[in-house]
Amino acid sequence: MAKKKKTFRPKARTPKGLRDIGASTVRAEQMMLARIRDVYELYGFEPLETSAFEYADALGKFLPDADRPNEGVFSFQDDDDQWLSLRYDLTAPLARFVAENYDGLAKPYRRYQTGPVWRNEKPGPGRYRQFTQFDADTIAAPTVAADAEMCMMAADCLEALGIPRGDYVMRVNNRKVLDGVLETAGVVGEGPEFEVQHLTVMRAIDKLDRLGPDGVRRLLGKGRKDESGDYTEGAHLEEAQIDRIIAFTQCGQTDRIAVCDAMAELVGESEVGAEGVAELREIDALITACAYGPERIAFDPAVVRGLGYYTGPVFEAELTFEAETDEGVTRFGSVGGGGRYDNLIERFKGVKVPATGFSIGVSRLYSALEALGKLNQDEVIAPVVVLVMDKDQLPGYQLMVRELRNEGIRAELYLGGSGMKAQVKYADKRNSPIVVIEGGNEREAGEVTLKDLILGSQLSSQIEDNAEWRESQPAQLAVPRAELIKGVKDMLARHFDMSHVDARHR
């Protein structure tokens, strides 16, 4: 077949795992970020912004993943051959910043930061290769008071966003307790082999909610084969060890003190274990004093968190309600998490700098709020559109736009090249409340015509005959040119509460 000669055209498409975000979502998301920021500010945190990419060695790798050591991060080489990487979270850049500016910072240093991060992974539903996090961290704070505060602040954030008490819970655990249990269970050792086993155990526990105790049991033992035939290598523990770990993960309950008691029992003689339990008791005392009950902050031994660098308390913000989405009923699960990382800055400084932090997964939380109906998306009134009836009258039209803008009314001149019908259609599509019409007839009479598109749209459901509909010119009003502003304001006031527009200009 003879093909037509074609000029090459690139395919317009978004890269895998990336997406565009439309106007109403951007607005709603920014409102959400503002509310979170207000809570962080209230707690005394200061804003910080760092760049999107860093020297690769400064970001470091905190995940000893034997299989794929270099995956997950987007990297490229500078013209001096040094490797740069896009940040994959906001904590690693913070560690670099603190190390670089250590002496000048008031310590404890408390900062918050939001922005996109990038991970080079297979995208999935609700999982992208670029996503936004909103972090707060306290650096050089050795006591668990800092951790307790993180948990309370996270709870406050969720409530500030309109999530009712009872629909979320902060689940808290301590890595030290976990280590203690492993110690008494006899899962001990040193070197990379032990690291891998340790990691496997953590990952297994992390899957408890999805696979249940039996699945976790298999992962702790020989291994597990899933329905698609994929086999996951296990940790090869003995039955008695597995029993002890499973018992530990199951000892969660409502009363925080009772959880601590159960943990103390399972930790036995282990020193780190005892230390971990003591820390949890201290956290309990702090949050109890502030009246955060277990329905808001609970102790749960099944919380593990991805591991990388955590050394003490770890926490996870979980949404517990179910919601109808396109895919049916879903639980949103974890929308954020964090914990204590005492040796992250040590990489740079050579001295231990204790720190703790919390990170909110913005997109995930956003979809949850959307499902809850907590986002009022269309608060912004679309612009008034001034139509171009006669091209030689542009300065006059532009002046009308200027006058409207001076009054704080969103307005724009029609900047396209099409006829009147297309212009009204455009305004309609933009959700514009009003179009301003000044053709020859109006000009002669010293008037402008205002067309109320919202009212017109309501009337249009009763249209029978097109010609008649046009002649009747529904929802239109001619006002003297000098009263353009007043006319527009009155018309807007039919549909909107205009107090905030006026207030801005007083």
Add this chain to the structure above:
RNA sequence: GCCGUCUUAGCUCAGUUGGUUAGAGCGCUAGAUUGUGGAUCUAGAGGUCCCCUGUUCGAUUCAGGGAGACGGUACCA
């Protein structure tokens, strides 16, 4: 990473047992109406039939490889 399904217009999808010019609905642009949103009628734009290689006189169709999308699983600092 592994397993499975899929990929034709902006969207949802037909279709070609391998054959000239690949279709529909919706959407889009414009006209009917100097100058009015819906409906109607008319016209128009828009396609490397995912990419590469092979088989063939001829491939959107068949074969091999690749990419991408979706679902499951693994990973998730």
